[in-house]
Structure formats: structure tokens, C-alpha cells
Amino acid sequence: MAITPLKTRNSGAAPLVPDIAEEGPIEQVRYACALGAMQTVASIPRAIAITHCGPGCADKQCGALAFNNAYQGGGWGGLGVAPSTNATQREVIFGGEDRLRELITHTLDLMEADLFVVLTGCIPDLIGDDVPAVVREFQARGAPVVHAGTGGFRGNNYFGHEVVTRAIIDQFAGPYDGPREAGLVNLWSPIPYQDPFWRGDLVELKRLLEGIGLRVNVLFGPGSAGVAEWRAIPRAQFNLVLSPWLGLATAQHLERQYGQPFLHIAVPPIGGRQTSEFLRQVAGFAGVPEAPAAAFIAAEERDYYGYIEAFSEFYSQYRWGLPARFAAVGDAATTLALSTFAVRQLGLMPACVVVTDNTPAEHRDAVRAAFRSLDHDVSIEPVFAEDSYAVHAAIRAADFGRKPPLIFGTTWERDLAKELRGFILEVGFPASYEVVLSRGYAGYRGALTLIERIYTTAISRSA
Amino acid sequence: MAINLRSPSAEIREQRLGTITAWDGPASRLATESAFSRGGCGPGCGGKGQRICELESPFTQGSTCSEQIAESQASNVRDAVLVQHSPIGCAAGHINSNAFFRNGLLRRGLAPRNVTGLSTNLLERDMVYGGAEKLRATIRAAAQRHQPKAVFVATSCATGIIGDDVESVVRDCEEELGLPVVAMYCEGFKSKHWSSGFDALQHGVLRHVVKPEPGPRRDNLVNIIVLWGSDVFTPMLAELGLEANNILTVASVEEIARASEAVASATFCYSVGGYLGAALEQQYGVQEIKAPQPYGFDGTDAWLRALGAATGREELAEAYIAREHARVRPQIERLRERLKGVRGYVAMGAAYAHGVIGVLRELGIEVPGSLVFHHDPVYDSHDARQDSLGHMIDTYGDVEHFSISNRQPYQFYNLLKRSDPDFIIIRHGGLAGLASRLGVPAIALGDASTAIGYQGMIDLGDEIVDALAQRKFHQDLAGHTSLPYKQWWLEQTDPYLLARQAAATQAAE
CATH class of the missing domain: 3.40.50.1980 (Nitrogenase molybdenum iron protein domain)
Known part of the structure; x- marks a missing residue:
């Protein structure tokens, strides 16, 4: 049966709050600072961050990202293991290079790891410590140490994530002009820790890509082989960027550095339609044999739609009210992935989307364009705001109709969800009322988990 | 020395109190070395330049600020x-x-x-x-x-x-x-x-915030300087006909403002409340309770008596103390029976640790070691009656391995190995996970009120019984985990080795 295309229309409220200038105050933070990328390091198996900063910086960043954000666990060795210079008056006045040298020396002596990344905080970046020079002394002796400039005033942890990624590529993977391995792909997708579901999502994405015949440098998380994968980056056939903007700069850098092509897919796939489409696109780009890929997709769809069929009895018969319109608050990748799934798979309508990751100006139009075409008949104008006061004003101004709204958000939307008598799923930082171990929402399997979470929450009102 | 409220900022603790963050030895030695600050005599006694020698390590992990x-x-x-x-x-x-x-x-x-x-x-x-x-x-x-x-x-x-x-x-x-x-x-x-x-x-x-020109003194209002804990003080003070003004955390601005009108101030932890208590007395004549902290029988008795004396409620205090002893003692006996032979380890802020160690000893638990995140040789009152470390030692005996370290997981490994506890009680993040990997259950004392007063001994005892049952989880994990430290360090028995080596090198130079 053919679906009659409906006229494209704007389903949501027009942005009532203008984009908030990035230099304004930020109420109730939705990201950490660049030093928060110490958790990018922590997400690489057997890698350790060495932090050159004040005494509380490392604790604040990893505590916020890894503890009260879905209680994800701190990484190799756990929370609090990252060495830190804990800079004092002495370093501020006389400089911190000697202290950093001392700390790196003892770290190499004491700690068991395959890679160390020195990250700077505000103090050394303000007083002008020559951190690269100190680290180069150790590199010259063959120690696996790299440096990344992540002073908090330079940007947020999305920015820091790219800085750290780039530092490891340039200083650790290094130059390469050998042959490339057909079928090997570097995956650049969710931001570890900031996205509470990164582990589960990466495991599912790796499973799917292997399913269509690829081998994956997943780089972060339990499915990664650690530094061996980082060394193998230049050998990959191509880079896959699965996000509207994050990782794009890295892929462009790799293209310049190694002549590696990249495939950019803006919307991380959730659900049957999205995932099958995604896999066909990747298979086509990679040039893997068609028949086995198609067979894999068919088998996955058979499983997926078997569950959806069973769910349909609930979805069509539950008579005590389910949400119809939703708000999505979070980074560009998460809001786009969830909105696309909610619209295309569940037939929900977006009432409000707020993108809170301080998307770089040059990428905002592309993000807007993606939201304008959530489906052939559904579009919405996203609001870019990081200040929760503005975020909540936008949600309050949205039209959720007569049913309780569904909010994909963070702990900061908890009280608002009560105020609006709606349902909330914490899907981004901070998610203090989620405990996440292996759960993810990506792909076929993640979508089933997401459906379970949405509707377990929605029917709980009468529980 | 007087607190200078004309200055926009408080003088930092290491200058005001001689606070240290790295030390290792028996608690009794630390008490001796701190004695100079109370006018008693310690090694090299005398003078403002006096301080306790620290074990500064060249390797450090992220602390807190x-x-x-x-x-x-x-x-x-x-x-x-x-x-x-x-x-x-x-x-x-x-x-x-x-x-x-x-x-x-x-x-x-x-x-x-x-x-x-x-x-x-x-x-x-x-x-x-x-x-x-x-x-x-x-x-x-x-x-x-x-x-x-x-x-x-x-x-x-x-x-x-x-x-x-x-x-x-x-x-x-x-x-x-x-x-x-x-x-x-x-x-x-x-x-x-x-x-x-x-x-x-x-x-x-x-x-x-505090009213600079307070209204009439409120003879039944007592400031209790607390953290996020449950309000155990309101019912306790009600027994003495007093009202608890719980400040600063989770208080309202008005509750803080009226602190200058209270008859007295007290706290559950001199590390937390010492500055405010001393300044309120100095500036507004609000009497600061100078007594051991309210933990265990001895400390709670003394704290209540001091409060009774300050507010003219001695008889009410004595009656309450007697009632509570009669109520609580049989339950403590039961817990002591149950916890016989158990070894505990306390890791938390300094004065609070002194109190909690006392409670463990009341419960008959061995405490071979403890980690405090800093040590103040004296509190802002400079009054020996607030000497919480001395009170702990005098009442409950020495702690053999009393260590000071500002939250260093790599040292915590050796500290735990040295004391070999059955459980730990801990505040502040970042260390409990290590205990877990070693098969040791942790009580993360999020509710700072758990151990306070007479009932606190029972409540903490119950928490320990529950935590010991959870050993199964942690011991299971211990068989399937590894630590990010080199083998030579894991075999090292001295948690402060690096600091001692650095000091020796410096001395040689």
C-alpha cells in the first residue's frame, strides 16, 4: 500500500525564544568544560588522563560526568584515579612545569596503562606553562604520553573531546602512508560519558556494522581493543561520522592527514526503518558484498518487527492514555536521533526541540535542516540554548495538546515534567535518575529498549 | 586569635589553624604533635611558626577544592x-x-x-x-x-x-x-x-546574611551547624525545651540571618562548624558549645551537659541522658554481640572521623586504622574542650594507623591492605570503588546524621550489619577485577613511600 504523501507542515511551535548568545550566563549546566574530556580518555580501555589543573577540577569533571550522570563508573581503575598536579599558589606564582614533569615521571613509574593523555585546566593555560615541551621530553624517551590543551575557558567537553581525539591521532597514531585495509572502518559517534548510553550504543553499532561485513575500530568502550585500535586508525578504509557535527572535524582532519575518505550520516539510527536505511547506505559506501549485507538486514528486521508486532497490541489497545507529543532537549545528535525515531516509528509529534550542546555556528544550519525534514510530513524549528532558564521557557511555551507531554531531557527537566504533568525520560547529561550499565537506544535492539522505557514510564501514572 | 570579619575573605586554614593534609602514624602521636596549638607542649614547642611535618608526595591524584x-x-x-x-x-x-x-x-x-x-x-x-x-x-x-x-x-x-x-x-x-x-x-x-x-x-x-544588629536574644534557640543529614537535632533539643536552628545547608536565608539571636551554637563536626561557631560567639556573644562532639555515650553525654549548662537546662539534660541510656544500652549490647570480632575502617573528614571511630568502638568493633582527609591541630575556638582527637584517644584508646591524605586512591590501596578491614565507612567520592574492587563493602555515609547521638550508635550498627551482608557482591567482584597500578606498588607496604623517598632526596641535596 502506497502512502499518500502529506503536505509538509510545521507541526511544532515556532521558536519563541531566540537562540541564546553563547557568552550569556548559563543556569543549570548541560555540559562540562574542555577538561571534561578526561572522560574521553577514561573511555579508552587502559588509558589514563593526567590532569594539570587545580585540586578540584578533575573531581568536578569526572564526578559530574561519570557519577551523578547515570552512575557509569569512572573508567580504567575507577573514579578518582586520574593523576593531578592539584596546582597550588606555588605553581600559579612560579609556574607548574616542574611539578608536571615530576607528576608524569611518577605516573609512568606507578600506573599501569597503555596510553597517558596530559590534559590542562585553566591554571596552566592562563599562566602559560609550556606543557607540550614537557610532554615532548617523555615522548622522546618513547613513553606513550600525549598532551591536549583543554583549559576550561577554551570550550566545553564536546570541544575537549575533539581536542583529545586529535591529540591521540597526531601524537600517538602518527604518520602513515602504508596500504589501507578494505572493510575496516573507524567509527566516530556518541560522546563518551556526556551521552549516558554511549557504551550500549557503541556495542550495538559495532554489532550492526560487523553484521554487514565490516570490521570496526570502535575506539571507545568495552567493545574496543584499546590503543591497538587507535594505532590502526590510519589503516582503515574510511571514517564513519554518525552525528550531525561532532566528529566531523576529526574526519576532515583524517582525510587531510591520511587521504582517508569519510561518510557523514547526521542522524544516529534508532529503530527498524532508520537502521536498515543506515546499514544500506554504509554498505553501499564501503562496497561490501550486497547479498550477505541484505540477508543480515532482513534477519534483523524479522526479529525487530516480531517484537514490534507484539507491542502493537499494547500500542493500539492501551486505553488509559499515552503521550502523543514530545519535547526533546539535549545535544544535536541525541535530539535528532530520538525525534526521528519518535516521529517515524511511533508516529509522535514534536512540540519542542532544544539543542543544548553549543553547536558550532557553522553547523547550525545543517542541524536546522535536519529537523525541518524529520519526515516527509513533519518538521520543527529547533531552539539552540544552553541556559536552562531559556530551555524551560521554550518547553513551557510549546503546545502539547490535551495529552500529557513526553519529555526526552535531563534531570533539570524533572521538576518541569511534574509541573506539566508529563512523562520524562532522562536521555542526556545530567541523568541523575538513571542507572545505566549496558543499555543503549541505538539500532534495532536499542529501539526496543527505548520503547520499553517510554511506555513503562507512561503507564506508571496509575501504578 | 580573633577572626577578622572586616576582611572580605577568610584566612585559609593552613595559615589560621596549621591544617595539614599528609601524615601517617598512631593517633596518639598526632595528638602530641598538635598539642602546641592548644598551649600544651609538643616537640619543638612554641611560636607561631610551629607546624606539624607533612609527608608531601610527588605523585598525587585529583583531590577536591x-x-x-x-x-x-x-x-x-x-x-x-x-x-x-x-x-x-x-x-x-x-x-x-x-x-x-x-x-x-x-x-x-x-x-x-x-x-x-x-x-x-x-x-x-x-x-x-x-x-x-x-x-x-x-x-x-x-x-x-x-x-x-x-x-x-x-x-x-x-x-x-x-x-x-x-x-x-x-x-x-x-x-x-x-x-x-x-x-x-x-x-x-x-x-x-x-x-x-x-x-x-x-x-x-x-x-x-547574619543580622548585624540582632533582636532580643532567643533563649530557646540553638544554632546547629549541620550538613545535609536528617534532622536528628530537633527531637533531641526538644527534650531540653530548645529549638534547633539547623544551618547552613538546606536552611532558609531567614534561618541563617537569625543565628546572631540564638543563645548558643553547636555542631556535629568541628571541621565543618568551627569557624561559624567561634565567630558568632566573638561577634554576637552567641555561646559556642565547647565539648566533645555528640557521638557515643561519653561524647553525647558531655555535649548535652554543655548545652544544658549554656542554656540553663541542666536538669532536663540529666533526665534525658538517663532515659536514653536506659533505652539504648540493651540494644547496643545486642549489636556488640552481633559485631564481635569485626574490623572497621573509617575514611572521612577529620573531626567527624573522630566521632565515628568512637561509635564503632562503642559497638565493640576493632578500628585498626583510619584515614582522615585533613587534620586541624586546633579549631577556631582554640579551646581544649573541643579537642575531638584527644577525646577520642582518652575515651576509646589509640588508633594504630591513623593516616592523613587528601583522597588519594593509590595510597588507599595500601592503607586498606595494612588494616585489613571487614568494611569501611566513608564520606566523599572516589575511594569506595577501590574498596569494592578489593572485596570490602563500603558504607557511604551520605546522611551525616546517621551516627549522631545515642540513636546514632544503633543506626550505624544496623547499617554495618547490612553492609557486611553485601560482602558477597564485593568479594565476587574482587575475583574479576584488576587495578591500574604497577605490581611493585601493589606489593608496597608503606602507603607513604614516595613522600619519604622525596624527603630523603631533598635532605641529601
Whole structure:
């Protein structure tokens, strides 16, 4: 049966709050600072961050990202293991290079790891410590140490994530002009820790890509082989960027550095339609044999739609009210992935989307364009705001109709969800009322988990 | 020495109290070495230059800062708003503070809600041109958006280094907005211990929130300087016909303001409440209770008697003490039977640890070792009756391995190996996970009130019984985990080896 295309229309409220200038105050933070990328390091198996900063910086960043954000666990060795210079008056006045040298020396002596990344905080970046020079002394002796400039005033942890990624590529993977391995792909997708579901999502994405015949440098998380994968980056056939903007700069850098092509897919796939489409696109780009890929997709769809069929009895018969319109608050990748799934798979309508990751100006139009075409008949104008006061004003101004709204958000939307008598799923930082171990929402399997979470929450009102 | 409230900022602890953060030895030796501060005699006695020698290690892991402490407390004042004058990363602490606030409200019988805090979000160009105007705009936004009763302003390493004139902005805003705007000078690099953050907040509160011209003395009102714990003091003080004014955390601005009208101040922990208590007495004649802290039979008896004496309620205090002893003793006996032969380890802030160790000993638990995150040789009263370490040793005996370290997981490994406990009691994040990997269950004492008073002994005993049952989880994990330290360190028996080696090298040079 053919679906009659409906006229494209704007389903949501027009942005009532203008984009908030990035230099304004930020109420109730939705990201950490660049030093928060110490958790990018922590997400690489057997890698350790060495932090050159004040005494509380490392604790604040990893505590916020890894503890009260879905209680994800701190990484190799756990929370609090990252060495830190804990800079004092002495370093501020006389400089911190000697202290950093001392700390790196003892770290190499004491700690068991395959890679160390020195990250700077505000103090050394303000007083002008020559951190690269100190680290180069150790590199010259063959120690696996790299440096990344992540002073908090330079940007947020999305920015820091790219800085750290780039530092490891340039200083650790290094130059390469050998042959490339057909079928090997570097995956650049969710931001570890900031996205509470990164582990589960990466495991599912790796499973799917292997399913269509690829081998994956997943780089972060339990499915990664650690530094061996980082060394193998230049050998990959191509880079896959699965996000509207994050990782794009890295892929462009790799293209310049190694002549590696990249495939950019803006919307991380959730659900049957999205995932099958995604896999066909990747298979086509990679040039893997068609028949086995198609067979894999068919088998996955058979499983997926078997569950959806069973769910349909609930979805069509539950008579005590389910949400119809939703708000999505979070980074560009998460809001786009969830909105696309909610619209295309569940037939929900977006009432409000707020993108809170301080998307770089040059990428905002592309993000807007993606939201304008959530489906052939559904579009919405996203609001870019990081200040929760503005975020909540936008949600309050949205039209959720007569049913309780569904909010994909963070702990900061908890009280608002009560105020609006709606349902909330914490899907981004901070998610203090989620405990996440292996759960993810990506792909076929993640979508089933997401459906379970949405509707377990929605029917709980009468529980 | 008097507290100088005319200065915009509190003097840091290491200068005021001789606070140290790295030391190892028997508790009795630490008490001796601290004696100079109370006018008693220690080694090399005498003079302001006196201090305890520290074991400074060249290897350190991330600690915590004063700003984190000030932030977590100020953001948890119920009708105030916090402004953090900093790049965005300092505000990441909100996530933690929010968890404390929501749970703190719940414990006090109030509806959980999110904290309200704004970051000035300083960027690179603010580092060049200064952030004072951003601070002004943010304080205004905080006031206009939320109509708070006070605005707290926390400084950061970055603003300390670029030299923003925070005091001028705060003074202007206070005048313009007609509400207390409280600067907390808590730059992380300025003090080596985070407890200076308590003082930064309390200093600001004393200068801007506490009524400078108090009304008539309220003879039944007692300030209790607390953290997020359950309110165990209201029922306890009611037995003496007194009202507990629980401040600062989870309090309202008005509750803090009336502190100068109270008849007395007391606290559950002199590390936390010593500064405010001493300053209220010095400035407004609010008597500070000078007694052991309210833990165990002996400490609680003495604390209640001192409170009774200060408020003219000696007989009520004695009657309450007698009733509670009769009620609690049989239950303690039962717990002692159950916990016979169990070894515990206490890791937390200094004065609080002294109290909790006492409670464990009341329960018959062996405490071969303890880790405190810092040590104040004296508190701001400079009164020997507040010597919580001395009281612990005199009442319950020595602690063989009494260690000071500002939250260093690599040392905590050897510390635990040395004391070989069946469980640990811990506050502050970042160490319990290590115990877990070693198969040792942890009681994360999120509710600071758990161990307080007579009932606290029973409650903590029950917590320990539950935690011991959870050994199964941790021992199972211990068989399937590894640690990020080299084998030579894991075999090392001296947790302070690196510091001793560094000291020896320095001496040789």
C-alpha cells in the first residue's frame, strides 16, 4: 500500500525564544568544560588522563560526568584515579612545569596503562606553562604520553573531546602512508560519558556494522581493543561520522592527514526503518558484498518487527492514555536521533526541540535542516540554548495538546515534567535518575529498549 | 586569635589553624604533635611558626577544592541562588550539589527540587578583558529570574588569576538589588584543603546574611551547624525545651540571618562548624558549645551537659541522658554481640572521623586504622574542650594507623591492605570503588546524621550489619577485577613511600 504523501507542515511551535548568545550566563549546566574530556580518555580501555589543573577540577569533571550522570563508573581503575598536579599558589606564582614533569615521571613509574593523555585546566593555560615541551621530553624517551590543551575557558567537553581525539591521532597514531585495509572502518559517534548510553550504543553499532561485513575500530568502550585500535586508525578504509557535527572535524582532519575518505550520516539510527536505511547506505559506501549485507538486514528486521508486532497490541489497545507529543532537549545528535525515531516509528509529534550542546555556528544550519525534514510530513524549528532558564521557557511555551507531554531531557527537566504533568525520560547529561550499565537506544535492539522505557514510564501514572 | 570579619575573605586554614593534609602514624602521636596549638607542649614547642611535618608526595591524584565545598553548600540554601564566577567547568559541580539538595530536602520532609545556580560562563576573551561585567549581568539575572532572598557568588581559579574585582561588583549589586550578595573567596589553588571552602562560605554569611544588629536574644534557640543529614537535632533539643536552628545547608536565608539571636551554637563536626561557631560567639556573644562532639555515650553525654549548662537546662539534660541510656544500652549490647570480632575502617573528614571511630568502638568493633582527609591541630575556638582527637584517644584508646591524605586512591590501596578491614565507612567520592574492587563493602555515609547521638550508635550498627551482608557482591567482584597500578606498588607496604623517598632526596641535596 502506497502512502499518500502529506503536505509538509510545521507541526511544532515556532521558536519563541531566540537562540541564546553563547557568552550569556548559563543556569543549570548541560555540559562540562574542555577538561571534561578526561572522560574521553577514561573511555579508552587502559588509558589514563593526567590532569594539570587545580585540586578540584578533575573531581568536578569526572564526578559530574561519570557519577551523578547515570552512575557509569569512572573508567580504567575507577573514579578518582586520574593523576593531578592539584596546582597550588606555588605553581600559579612560579609556574607548574616542574611539578608536571615530576607528576608524569611518577605516573609512568606507578600506573599501569597503555596510553597517558596530559590534559590542562585553566591554571596552566592562563599562566602559560609550556606543557607540550614537557610532554615532548617523555615522548622522546618513547613513553606513550600525549598532551591536549583543554583549559576550561577554551570550550566545553564536546570541544575537549575533539581536542583529545586529535591529540591521540597526531601524537600517538602518527604518520602513515602504508596500504589501507578494505572493510575496516573507524567509527566516530556518541560522546563518551556526556551521552549516558554511549557504551550500549557503541556495542550495538559495532554489532550492526560487523553484521554487514565490516570490521570496526570502535575506539571507545568495552567493545574496543584499546590503543591497538587507535594505532590502526590510519589503516582503515574510511571514517564513519554518525552525528550531525561532532566528529566531523576529526574526519576532515583524517582525510587531510591520511587521504582517508569519510561518510557523514547526521542522524544516529534508532529503530527498524532508520537502521536498515543506515546499514544500506554504509554498505553501499564501503562496497561490501550486497547479498550477505541484505540477508543480515532482513534477519534483523524479522526479529525487530516480531517484537514490534507484539507491542502493537499494547500500542493500539492501551486505553488509559499515552503521550502523543514530545519535547526533546539535549545535544544535536541525541535530539535528532530520538525525534526521528519518535516521529517515524511511533508516529509522535514534536512540540519542542532544544539543542543544548553549543553547536558550532557553522553547523547550525545543517542541524536546522535536519529537523525541518524529520519526515516527509513533519518538521520543527529547533531552539539552540544552553541556559536552562531559556530551555524551560521554550518547553513551557510549546503546545502539547490535551495529552500529557513526553519529555526526552535531563534531570533539570524533572521538576518541569511534574509541573506539566508529563512523562520524562532522562536521555542526556545530567541523568541523575538513571542507572545505566549496558543499555543503549541505538539500532534495532536499542529501539526496543527505548520503547520499553517510554511506555513503562507512561503507564506508571496509575501504578 | 580573633577572626577578622572586616576582611572580605577568610584566612585559609593552613595559615589560621596549621591544617595539614599528609601524615601517617598512631593517633596518639598526632595528638602530641598538635598539642602546641592548644598551649600544651609538643616537640619543638612554641611560636607561631610551629607546624606539624607533612609527608608531601610527588605523585598525587585529583583531590577536591574549596570552591566545590562552598558551591555545594551555598547552592543548597533553600531560597538563595548561587552564581559561580568561572568558566563553565566549575559549574559541573552542580550535578553533585543537585543530588545532595534533592535528597537533603527529602530528609527534612520537603519536596525535592533542583538547585538554582548560574555560571558566568567565562570564555577565552574574558580571560583577556576581564569578567566583572559578566558577573554583574549574571547577578542581576539571578535576582530578576528568581527573586531570591540572597545571592551567593563563588570565585574560581580563573578569576583569581585574572584578578577580577569581585568585591566591587558584589558591593554595587547588593546596593542596587537590595538583598544580600555574598562573595565567597574560594579559589581552588589558594588552599591545599577543601575545608577552607566551609570557612569561605561562613565568612561571607557572617558579613552579609547574619543580622548585624540582632533582636532580643532567643533563649530557646540553638544554632546547629549541620550538613545535609536528617534532622536528628530537633527531637533531641526538644527534650531540653530548645529549638534547633539547623544551618547552613538546606536552611532558609531567614534561618541563617537569625543565628546572631540564638543563645548558643553547636555542631556535629568541628571541621565543618568551627569557624561559624567561634565567630558568632566573638561577634554576637552567641555561646559556642565547647565539648566533645555528640557521638557515643561519653561524647553525647558531655555535649548535652554543655548545652544544658549554656542554656540553663541542666536538669532536663540529666533526665534525658538517663532515659536514653536506659533505652539504648540493651540494644547496643545486642549489636556488640552481633559485631564481635569485626574490623572497621573509617575514611572521612577529620573531626567527624573522630566521632565515628568512637561509635564503632562503642559497638565493640576493632578500628585498626583510619584515614582522615585533613587534620586541624586546633579549631577556631582554640579551646581544649573541643579537642575531638584527644577525646577520642582518652575515651576509646589509640588508633594504630591513623593516616592523613587528601583522597588519594593509590595510597588507599595500601592503607586498606595494612588494616585489613571487614568494611569501611566513608564520606566523599572516589575511594569506595577501590574498596569494592578489593572485596570490602563500603558504607557511604551520605546522611551525616546517621551516627549522631545515642540513636546514632544503633543506626550505624544496623547499617554495618547490612553492609557486611553485601560482602558477597564485593568479594565476587574482587575475583574479576584488576587495578591500574604497577605490581611493585601493589606489593608496597608503606602507603607513604614516595613522600619519604622525596624527603630523603631533598635532605641529601
